[in-house]
Amino acid sequence: MKRYLPFAIILGVFLIATGAGIELYRNHDQSFGVLVPTGKLAFGKPGAEPPHMRGPVKAPVALEEFGDFECVPCSVLFPILKKVKADYGDTVSVTFREYPLDQHTHAIDGARAAEAAGLQGHFWEMHDSLYENRLVWLNADNTRAALASLAEKIGLDIDRFKTDLDAVEVTKRLAADRARVDSLELDRTPSVFVNGDRLTTRPITSEILHAAIDGAPLAKSGKFTFSELRS
Numbered sequence: 001m002k003r004y005l006p007f008a009i010i011l012g013v014f015l016i017a018t019g020a021g022i023e024l025y026r027n028h029d030q031s032f033g034v035l036v037p038t039g040k041l042a043f044g045k046p047g048a049e050p051p052h053m054r055g056p057v058k059a060p061v062a063l064e065e066f067g068d069f070e071c072v073p074c075s076v077l078f079p080i081l082k083k084v085k086a087d088y089g090d091t092v093s094v095t096f097r098e099y100p101l102d103q104h105t106h107a108i109d110g111a112r113a114a115e116a117a118g119l120q121g122h123f124w125e126m127h128d129s130l131y132e133n134r135l136v137w138l139n140a141d142n143t144r145a146a147l148a149s150l151a152e153k154i155g156l157d158i159d160r161f162k163t164d165l166d167a168v169e170v171t172k173r174l175a176a177d178r179a180r181v182d183s184l185e186l187d188r189t190p191s192v193f194v195n196g197d198r199l200t201t202r203p204i205t206s207e208i209l210h211a212a213i214d215g216a217p218l219a220k221s222g223k224f225t226f227s228e229l230r231s
Contacts, residue, residue: 047097047180048173052123054085055093061213063092066099066181066191069110069130070138074190077204078131084209092213096127098177099189106143108174109165113147115173116164117156125154 065081067074085094098115100107110130117126129150130137140146144165151161164170184191192199195216201208 044183045176045179048176051095051097052118052127053093053095054124056090057093059091059093061088061092061216062095062195063213064095064097064193066097066177066186066189068099068101068104068107068189069114069127069134070104070107071101071189073203075131075134077190077192078128080204080206080209082128084206084213087210088213097180098174099181099186099191100174101189106138109143109147110137111174112165112170113151113161115170116161116167117151117154118173119164119167119169120156120160122154122156126150126156129154 063081063085065077067077069075081094085092098111100111114123114126114130117123133150137143137146137150144162147165148158148162152158190204192204194212197212197216199208199212
């Protein structure tokens with residue numbers, strides 16, 4: 001019996017350590033585990049200026065989404081992200097960056113439509129309409145005519161909208177956002193950052209976003225999490 005005692009002790013220590021490690025991982029995952037700190041965001045290209053942002057510029061927590069209007073996961077994330085923004089109000093800002101994937105035939109037209117609407121001060125209305133009516137314009141015989149129909153419904157100057165689809169300003173904004181994408185070495189949509197840390201868990205659910213926001217180190221100080229600041 002005695003000869004098995006050392007083995008039993010070692011096994012017991014291993015199990016205790018493993019259990020503690022699992023519990024630590026669980027607690028860590030609830031706040032920071034879904035976020036991967038990266039220094040790339042600080043050194044990445046700035047993207048289109050001014051950015052399309054919902055919420056205050058100085059919000060304690062800043063979300064940045066790189067999205068594609070043809071992308072299915074992006075369309076699933078759209079209502080989730082919109083609801084989360086409503087839940088947190090002005091304590092959270094959401095910035096959208098254009099990342100139309102090359103393999104998506106109509107994604108570039110969707111991005112151009114959003115940016116053309118932005119030139120008339122209605123980016124977010126078109127952004128929402130593109131996702132809400134995604135199958136309509138994607139399956140239309142004439143994509144641009146379908147996009148013009150969406151533009152008319154949100155009250156845009158249609159003639160200007162049609163012209164602006166290929167405007168230099170739109171092309172420059174798309175190029176600037178793409179330069180940001182490339183500098184951050186992104187390879188998929190949606191890609192989401194929370195105060196500079198990349199959200200890697202997929203799929204991105206409401207619960208995951210809440211956990212990421214509540215556990216995000218504040219962008220400027222890095223000393224407190226958002227949830228600690230509120231408590």
